[in-house]
Amino acid sequence: VHCSQIHDTMATGARGVKTTTSKPLTVAQKIEAATTTKTQVTISELQACDAEDLFSRYDFEGTALLPRGALTEVLRDIGLAKEMGDGFGPFAQLAFDSHSADSHFLSPHEFKQLYYRLGKEYPKLLPRTPNLKVTVHKANGLPPADVNGKSDPFCTMQVVGKPKTLSQTRHIDKTLDPKWGEEFSDKYGYEEGDDLLFEVMDYDKGTTGDLLCSCVLPCKEFHRAGGFEGTLPMTLAPELGKLKGYAPVLKVRVQVNAFPEPPPAVNIVIRHAEGLPPADANGKSDPFCSVMLVGKTYTKSLTTIKPKTLDPVWNEHFTDKHRYEVGDSIVFKVWDYDKTGDNDLLGEVILDSSQFHKPGGFDGEVALNCPEPKFAPTLGVKVTVRECEEAALAAAESARARLASDAAPVSEASAEAAAVAAAEAVAEVPADAAPAPAAEPAAAAA
Helix, strand or coil: CHHHHHHHHHHHCCCCCCCCCCCCCCHHHHHHHHHCCCCCCCCCHHHHHHHHHHHHHHCCCCCCCEEHHHHHHHHHHCCHHHHHHHHHHHHHHHHHHHHCCCCCEECHHHHHHHHHHHHHHCCCCCCCCCCEEEEEEEEECCCCCCCCCCCCEEEEEEECCCHHHCEECCCCCCCCCCEEEEEEECCCCCCCCCCEEEEEEECCCCCCCEEEEEEEECHHHHCCCCCEEEEEECEECHHHCCCCCCCCEEEEEEEECCCCCCCCCEEEEEEEEECCCCCCCCCCCCEEEEEEECCCHHHCEECCCCCCCCCCEEEEEEECCCCCCCCCCEEEEEEECCCCCCCEEEEEEEECHHHHCCCCCEEEEEECECCCCCCCCEEEEEEEEHHHHHHHHHHHHHHHHHHHHHHHHHHHHHHHHHHHHHHHHHHHCCCCCCCCCCCCHHHHHC
């Protein structure tokens, strides 16, 4: 009995906690412990998405394993063959052998380890540039979801039909007009022809959130030079369809990184307005101006609001948002801002393409069509078309070059004729003749 008690005490330990004796290491484990160093690292979300996309793209059999040849193609895809030249083949073989546990395949975890090392060694190659850059600016006019008459909105974005591309903004408490200003990528899931889905949700702790409204941006609207930047009308969730008076909108920018960013086709400056009609009880207005290509709502832009004035000065610059085509007209509308109700139209005018699609464009004042006939407000604007300005500049350069080339032979001929005449004059002068008087400075110059 006494020996049994001693044995139990030794097994239990000083504090009564049962301890177990670990098994001795094998020879292979001892060699690994002595020759390897394990370090835990963290990669960014973009790097993780890039690694997963590269792995899945070359996992042709769907086995979650990459053979040696597939890894070679992955390394070639990211640009290592061009970077390394003749050393690429041996490097690809060594990269596979040093990361594959069974010398036959690479698992996703092993591939991520290799990806991390390549990213550290070749930061210009990894991570790759995503296909899309998406900026979610803000939303306005959201429906309320909480008893306080507000919502706690956040916005999600994904490529339609590809849930792995889902990204979301932070949530903002107690507002119907959230401003996020957050940038996302497509997580390497976008392909030409794919549309984008945006959903605004109400945040509820412990749940995935309640849908407030949604919209789809078609591929044709952003898969182009300049991409898309504008305001999208949103559709209320079916559960909120009975609510009246809500027309939520979402402002976003979507750019396809494969397309270079071209300069805008049209530059617009809204300078000032004069003689606007009063819209408020104080005999003033709170005017702002909207500008848009006729029939192209996504090109709409707004100036700032100038409070309590009938002669606002803006001097603000806008562009066509890469959507101008020859023949497009521009509509300007001046509004009175009303915080509680609809904005009141103070005047509008359409500037025809023929008025600005020419060298120099249009720079001046236009008469606004006013709802109240006794007022005759005007709007000062400047509109130039890049194509026309570049053509005028090229024509001027060509004319200067032509004048320079025409002037050069005339100068040489004149100099040669002058030299011959001088030689003949010298030959005709007698040896005993008096020297000629010095030429006047102007004549000498001539």
